[in-house]
Amino acid sequence: xxxxxxxxxxxxxxxxxxxxxxxxxxxxxxxxxxxxxxxxxxxxxxxxxxxxxxxxxxxxxxxxxxxxxxxxxxxxxxxxxxxxxxxxxxxxxxxxxxxxxxxxxxxxxxxxxxxxxxxxxxxxxxxxxxxxxxxxxxxxxxxxxxxxxxxxxxxxxxxxxxxxxxxxxxxxxxxxxxxxxxxxxxxxxxxxxxxxxxxxxxxxxxxxxxxxx
Amino acid sequence: xxxxxxxxxxxxxxxxxxxxxxxxxxxxxxxxxxxxxxxxxxxxxxxxxxxxxxxxxxxxxxxxxxxxxxxxxxxxxxxxxxxxxxxxxxxxxxxxxxxxxxxxxxxxxxxxxxxxxxxxxxxxxxxxxxxxxxxxxxxxxxxxxxxxxxxxxxxxxxxxxxxxxxxxxxxxxxxxxxxxxxxxxxxxxxxxxxxxxxxxxxxxxxxxxxxxxxxxxxxxxxxxxxxxxxxxxxxxxxxxxxxxxxxxxxxxxxxxxxxxxxxxxxxxxxxxxxxxxxxxxxxxxxxxxxxxxxxxxxxxxxxxxxxxxxxxxxxxxxxxxxxxxxxxxxxxxxxxxxxxxxxxxxxxxxxxxxxxxxxxxxxxxxxxxxxxxxxxxxxxxxxxxxxxxxxxxxxxxxxxxxxxxxxxxxxxxxxxxxxxxxxxxxxxxxxxxxxxxxxxxxxxxxxxxxxxxxxxxxxxxxxxxxxxxxxxxxxxxxxxxxxxxxxxxxxxxxxxxxxxxxxxxxxxxxxxxxxxxxxxxxxxxxxxxxxxxxxxxxxxxxxxxxxxxxxxxxxxxxxxxxxxxxxxxxxxxxxxxxxxxxxxxxxxxxxxxxxxxxxxxxxxxxxxxxx
Numbered sequence: 051x052x053x054x055x056x057x058x059x060x061x062x063x064x065x066x067x068x069x070x071x072x073x074x075x076x077x078x079x080x081x082x083x084x085x086x087x088x089x090x091x092x093x094x095x096x097x098x099x100x101x102x103x104x105x106x107x108x109x110x111x112x113x114x115x116x117x118x119x120x121x122x123x124x125x126x127x128x129x130x131x132x133x134x135x136x137x138x139x140x141x142x143x144x145x146x147x148x149x150x151x152x153x154x155x156x157x158x159x160x161x162x163x164x165x166x167x168x169x170x171x172x173x174x175x176x177x178x179x180x181x182x183x184x185x186x187x188x189x190x191x192x193x194x195x196x197x198x199x200x201x202x203x204x205x206x207x208x209x210x211x212x213x214x215x216x217x218x219x220x221x222x223x224x225x226x227x228x229x230x231x232x233x234x235x236x237x238x239x240x241x242x243x244x245x246x247x248x249x250x251x252x253x254x255x256x257x258x259x260x261x262x263x
Numbered sequence: 264x265x266x267x268x269x270x271x272x273x274x275x276x277x278x279x280x281x282x283x284x285x286x287x288x289x290x291x292x293x294x295x296x297x298x299x300x301x302x303x304x305x306x307x308x309x310x311x312x313x314x315x316x317x318x319x320x321x322x323x324x325x326x327x328x329x330x331x332x333x334x335x336x337x338x339x340x341x342x343x344x345x346x347x348x349x350x351x352x353x354x355x356x357x358x359x360x361x362x363x364x365x366x367x368x369x370x371x372x373x374x375x376x377x378x379x380x381x382x383x384x385x386x387x388x389x390x391x392x393x394x395x396x397x398x399x400x401x402x403x404x405x406x407x408x409x410x411x412x413x414x415x416x417x418x419x420x421x422x423x424x425x426x427x428x429x430x431x432x433x434x435x436x437x438x439x440x441x442x443x444x445x446x447x448x449x450x451x452x453x454x455x456x457x458x459x460x461x462x463x464x465x466x467x468x469x470x471x472x473x474x475x476x477x478x479x480x481x482x483x484x485x486x487x488x489x490x491x492x493x494x495x496x497x498x499x500x501x502x503x504x505x506x507x508x509x510x511x512x513x514x515x516x517x518x519x520x521x522x523x524x525x526x527x528x529x530x531x532x533x534x535x536x537x538x539x540x541x542x543x544x545x546x547x548x549x550x551x552x553x554x555x556x557x558x559x560x561x562x563x564x565x566x567x568x569x570x571x572x573x574x575x576x577x578x579x580x581x582x583x584x585x586x587x588x589x590x591x592x593x594x595x596x597x598x599x600x601x602x603x604x605x606x607x608x609x610x611x612x613x614x615x616x617x618x619x620x621x622x623x624x625x626x627x628x629x630x631x632x633x634x635x636x637x638x639x640x641x642x643x644x645x646x647x648x649x650x651x652x653x654x655x656x657x658x659x660x661x662x663x664x665x666x667x668x669x670x671x672x673x674x675x676x677x678x679x680x681x682x683x684x685x686x687x688x689x690x691x692x693x694x695x696x697x698x699x700x701x702x703x704x705x706x707x708x709x710x711x712x713x714x715x716x717x718x719x720x721x722x723x724x725x726x727x728x729x730x731x732x733x734x735x736x737x738x739x740x741x742x743x744x745x746x747x748x749x750x751x752x753x754x755x756x757x758x759x760x761x762x763x764x765x766x767x768x769x770x771x772x773x774x775x776x777x778x779x780x781x782x783x784x785x786x787x788x789x790x791x792x793x794x795x796x797x798x799x800x801x802x803x804x805x806x807x808x809x810x811x812x813x814x815x816x817x818x819x820x821x822x823x824x825x826x827x828x829x830x831x832x833x834x835x836x837x838x839x840x841x842x843x844x845x846x847x848x849x850x851x852x853x854x855x856x857x858x859x860x861x862x863x864x865x866x867x868x869x870x871x872x873x874x
Contacts, residue, residue: 204436219442222435226447231457238435243460252463256453258517 092163094131096123097139098156104149105139108156112163113140117210146204154202158190158214165213183220191221196238264362271383274375279397280387282364286398289358292351300351308346311339335425364398370419440465449502467524475499475530475558476521500525504535515547522551530558530587550581558587560616568592575601579608589616589647599631606638613668615639616647618675633660644668650676655684662688676700679707682718692722693768696729701748709753716759725766729773730755751777 092109098119099105110131114120119140128134142152183191193199203218226234235242242249266281295303315321328334335341360366388394406412435443444452444466456463475498502521522528531552548561559582570590575597579585588609590597597617606612633656639646641664653674658681669689673696674681685692707715719728732752755776763769 200435200439203439207436207439207442215439215442219439219446222443223446226443226455227451231454234455234458240459240462242458244457249457252457255520256456258520 088164091131094135096134096137098152099139099141100149100152101142101145101147102149104152106152106156108160109163110134112156112159115159115163115211115213117212119209142205142209144205144208146201146208148198148201148205150198151201151205154190154193154198155205155209155211155214158206158217159211161186161190162213183217187217188221191217271378271380272387273382273384274373274377276387278373278375280394282400283395283397285362285364287395289355289363292354292358295351297351304346304349308343311343311346333422333424337425364400437461437465441469444469449500470500470524471527473498473500473525474527475532476525476528477501477532477534478518478521479503479534515551518547519551522553526553528553529556530560531556532558532560534560534562548578552582554582555584556582557584558614559585560587560589562589562591568594569596570598570601572598572600572604576604576608579605583608584611585609586611587614588612589614591616591618594628596629598629599635602631602635603638606636606640610640611642612640613642614645614647615643616645616673617652618647618649618673631657633657636661639664639666641666642668645671645673647671647673648675650674650678650681653681654678655681658684658688667691670694672696674698678705679711679715682715686718686721690723693724694727694729695719695722695725696727696731698731698733699752700733701752706750707752712753713759713762716762720762720765722766724768726768727771727773728763728766728769731773731775732777733775 088111091114092111094110095107096110096113097105097107098113110123114123122140123134126134126137147155191199191202193202199218199221203215203222206214206218225237229237234240244252266284268277268281270277315324325336328336328338360368362369388396440462444455447455452466452469456466477499479501504517522531531548533548548559552559559578588605595617602617606615628651631652631654633654635652635657637660639661643666646669655678662684666689669691671694672685672689672692673694675698677697677699679699719725722728732748755774760772763772
């Protein structure tokens with residue numbers, strides 16, 4: 051009774067919770083081989099070029115954390131990976147990918163390249179929501195310049211690096227949490243475009259969440 | 264206004280012709296009568312309002328707005344409105360100001376490209392004597408110092424963009440904002456709505472994507488039921504209500520407000536243990552959701568919730584498409600006529616859960632006769648019920664209809680005598696979950712228990728089996744803490760485990776029962792069949808057996824039955840102190856030597872070869 055019935059499939063029995071199979075040993079070996087391959091690949095350096103023209107080097111496995119870069123490399127269909135290193139830098143054509151942002155992104159993926167892949171079963175909303183950022187991530191994302199911070203997150207979003215977007219989003223979440231809308235506006239320098247009447251109406255509508263004894 | 268002329272005459276000559284034309288047009292407009300002017304105006308309007316005939320044309324029109332950075336996508340409508348108000352005098356004034364050669368504010372740029380081919384040296388009015396005379400232009404001045412010339416020029420303004428795309432340049436893009444909102448709790452999103460209009464829009468857009476909402480009161484994750492039919496958390500909004508809300512306002516008005524925010528709601532899951540909201544909740548829900556609601560779960564800690572026939576009918580009529588219906592409370596009193604009304608009017612039902620997990624007041628419970636499930640849809644996949652509903656009589660009635668799609672059966676306060684009928688007629692069951700409760704179950708002997716397990720093992724399609732003696736250990740009392748087995752139920756022995764080993768598809772065995780170390784070793788053999796199993800709690804000596812058998816990988820933190828980490832620590836502490844006492848016997852078993860354990864091992868090995 052783990053709620054594994056889906057409304058959308060007629061054969062609702064989910065496969066999760068399957069027993070460990072007899073070829074668990076093979077799985078383990080395969081996993082190790084994959085791990086070694088990732089390690090080898092990360093020694094190959096590829097170049098990424100920011101929108102402003104700055105070129106930054108980063109490990110291949112690390113760079114592949116960006117789904118966009120990974121897809122691009124796949125499209126090259128290059129069998130000899132070492133040749134990728136000699137190619138010209140991959141251009142990232144989005145104005146959020148500034149030199150500073152790309153430098154930080156490369157720093158992040160180089161630190162996180164050997165993270166275990168995201169467990170698809172790890173879907174408990176509570177755990178996901180409450181999972182604290184690691185100390186390293188916290189220091190990494192604690193950037194005073196708001197424009198730079200948004201550039202990094204927007205660039206990570208453009209490059210499709212889920213982990214980094216998550217880190218950025220959580221960081222902003224933590225900043226927003228527990229603040230009144232006036233404080234949020236002040237912090238993020240947002241212009242209030244509501245008329246006082248409109249604002250009062252929304253407040254009234256949501257009044258019950260502020261209710262206290 | 265642009266003129267482009269290609270010709271072999273001298274550029275000067277051509278320039279004169281342009282000026283002559285401009286002068287002529289000015290006079291033409293001046294002399295135009297009102298009727299002609301009106302005709303011109305109307306045809307211009309007609310042309311501007313003409314619908315693009317090709318996609319290409321339309322695309323050009325839109326792109327020109329983007330490349331000019333004016334983003335005035337309603338240009339035609341706005342300008343046509345202005346054209347309608349124009350007078351002839353306006354046109355003449357415009358002409359005199361911007362186009363006429365005599366205007367002081369006229370700006371004109373002439374670019375002449377002279378071909379390498381020989382130029383026609385003739386004057387044009389020599390070639391054609393009827394040409395209009397060109398106006399006399401002032402002498403040109405040659406600019407010697409371009410920089411100096413430029414410093415004296417004013418700026419030429421560009422029209423301000425209609426859509427201010429640069430306004431929020433430094434803020435968070437919408438996609439990202441949506442991700443951020445998805446990580447905030449519901450209350451924070453609501454307060455973020457008042458930050459600015461864009462935030463309000465993004466949050467509302469997010470709410471539109473929500474198809475499931477869970478309304479919960481506390482972090483009490485360990486309690487009982489998981490929701491049915493929820494797999495996809497990305498479209499789910501979790502709303503936690505704190506207790507003070509119910510004190511201040513009625514739950515109904517809050518629920519109405521919440522539900523109104525989610526126009527595409529398909530699944531509503533309400534689990535409120537802390538808020539004792541009684542049956543009001545049922546009525547509220549029966550009036551507040553969208554009609555095509557497909558899944559409704561209400562699990563509350565209210566005591567003595569009584570659902571009348573009329574209320575059940577109201578619920579069923581309001582939501583005819585329900586596929587998942589889960590109702591649970593403490594002492595849920597629902598009359599048979601109300602069950603009838605629900606089942607009659609909900610033909611699409613796939614999951615029907617009507618349970619009263621901690622039923623302590625069975626004496627006052629309504630009485631059901633054998634036909635209680637006569638309207639149960641044969642498409643039912645999951646049936647969750649209690650022992651006082653699922654009696655042998657009801658089963659006798661049910662076997663007359665085919666329930667080939669029944670995959671899961673969960674029964675609280677199960678009467679183990681029913682098992683024979685279930686095993687015989689409901690072979691499609693894959694998950695079987697049985698809770699036995701001392702408050703209700705009649706006593707049974709070890710032999711009867713063995714017979715029960717024998718019948719369970721006849722379930723050929725069963726993959727998951729859970730057997731839970733509620734309150735069997737003092738750290739796992741039921742929720743009132745008063746469940747007492749007297750006399751104690753029989754042990755779950757190695758023999759029973761071997762019987763379960765006969766189930767060809769069994770993958771997961773979850774047992775909360777008294778087990779000896781022998782039983783645990785029997786389960787160990789189940790691993791070779793690929794069993795995944797979670798032992799909830801067994802006796803201390805059994806845990807010792809687990810910890811001594813090296814290849815057991817038991818997660819002592821898998822304690823869904825309400826044991827906290829502190830208690831686990833205590834148990835582990837107990838183990839350490841027991842190990843000394845038991846090490847002799849267990850050591851024998853652990854090494855496969857010794858009398859009794861050895862025999863058991865052999866027996867099981869024999870059985871195993873037969874599979």
